Amino acid sequence: MSRPDTEVTVVNFAPMTFSGNSRVICTANRKGGVGKSTTVAAIAELIATGGRRGGRKVLVIDAYSQGTVTEEDLGAVDNDEGKSLGATLQMGYPLEPLRNVRHNIDLIAGGRLLATTAAVAHAMHQEGLDMAGNLQGALEELCATEGYEVVLIDTAPGEQPLLDAFLKVANYLIIPTKSDEGSLKQVGRLAERFWAARESGAHIKLLGVLLFDADKKATVRNQDVLNQITEMLDGSGVDPFQVVIRHLESAAVDARSRRVPVGELPALAAADKRARLARLRSREAPQRTMWSSDPTGLATDYQELVYEIVKRLARYEAQASDAAVVGA
Secondary structure, three states, rough: OOOOOOOOOOOOOOOOOOOOOOOOEOOOOHHHHOOOHHHHHHHHHHHOOOOOOOOOOEEEEOOOOHHHHHHHHHOOOOOOOHHHHHHHHHOOOOOOEEEEOOOOEEEOOOOOHHHHHHHHHHHHHHHEEEEHHHHHHHHHHHHHHOOEEEEEEEEEEHHHHOOOOOOOHHEEEEEEEOHHHHHHHHHHHHHHHHHHHOOOOOOEEEEEEEEEEEOOOOOOHHHHHHHHHHHHOOOOOOOOOOOOEOOOOHHHHHHHHOOOOOHHHHHHHHHHHHHHHHHHHOOOOOOOOOOOOOHHHHHHHHHHHHHHHHHHHHHHHHHHHHHHHHHH
């Protein structure tokens, strides 16, 4: 499968909040199981491996005590279970990434030790301790040293004080959602936290809402959901992403069982097919090791999403550059 051109520097981007050209994208929804971790891993892998220059350097921050993107999506089973991120949020210690968990991808691991930070987050907020400031200082230093072009944050569905801290630090927000009423309701509630962060001085911008795990053939239903989301985002100036991430359970099972991002599945499926054909030719019983015979469609959905993300980043940053020129 061909890789998308994910060159995020094909235009002259305006300077970001952080040192250098790091773009910090927070992925969030107040409801679990809507594709946050899968989407973060897929975007990270495509940006890290795609483009004419062989990909860009990406940092993934797993801010979830379940550590889903750490172990199940990126396969980093040997990790600190959230110790580094927790120490940064609580005390401002330097972030300690795992290097090259995938090509061009470093990782701040999540895991069970983040549960302590989540438990004390309310008390820290009441005492005026600045988790967002702690994280921003450490992230600025790490980005300046390592030269990450994109930072992706996977957040937990609850834990509001932690979510508020990430919204204050990030440049952009992506909201994945399913089409059920419960998921859409949480999109509205997250939008409230987004606007609250903006009103408190955060520079975060909404990048888009992503319809995840949908029936691609249900075009009328999908459009109705996108229309509902557009109404919820009234005043944001941002439309939902036009790409819809299809439902493909077999590919989802394969990605998690093999601990790989979705973008790696087509090559694995092709290798599995070759191995089965080779066994047939040698008159051996074929052994199927993957459930999905053709995960290309799902991987292509994420390629199209990355195209949309790059275009929106370019538009936002061109507007910021124009504003800076006018204000100079």
